[in-house]
Amino acid sequence: MSIDTETARRVAKLARIRVEDDALPGLAQEFNAILGFIEQLSEVDVDGIEPMTSVTPQRLFRRDDLVTDGDQQDKVLENAPDAREGFFAVPKVVE
Template sequence: MSIDEKTAARVAKLARIKVEDDQLHALAQEFSNILGFIEQLNEVDVEGIEPMTSVTPQKLYRRVDEVTDGDQQEKVLKNAPDAREGFFAVPKVVE
């Protein structure tokens, strides 16, 4: 896939990256090279390959998702500079 300078300029704008006009050709070429590499990865046969979480074999241990240390609202709110009605109170920042 080939990226033109107009598309490269749009991507740079969306990414909020300032790119000078004389550098757009090189950026477009770099984007094209990246997309070419991705297209090569799509050609790899991964049939029967299990997804990995790491390059070293590891087993992920799962635990039951349950609350074991809750009901400490008073302790937590003691650290707040301003707490009202069981919540942190913060100053209004939007008019």
């Protein structure tokens, strides 16, 4: 696939980037270099290779999802300027 100056102009317009007319050939050339690199990547055989999230093999530490400091509603509501029925009360902002 080859990008010409008109396609580069259209991509710039879609990206809402102002590109001067004299810079369009250079932009098209950069797009072509990027697409060439992507084509090189598609030639690599990756059959049987596991996807990875990092270049170093490491396991994430996982902890049990336990509530350790719950059941403190009264203490939390002591900080509220206005609390009603066990909740923070806030003034109405939408009419």
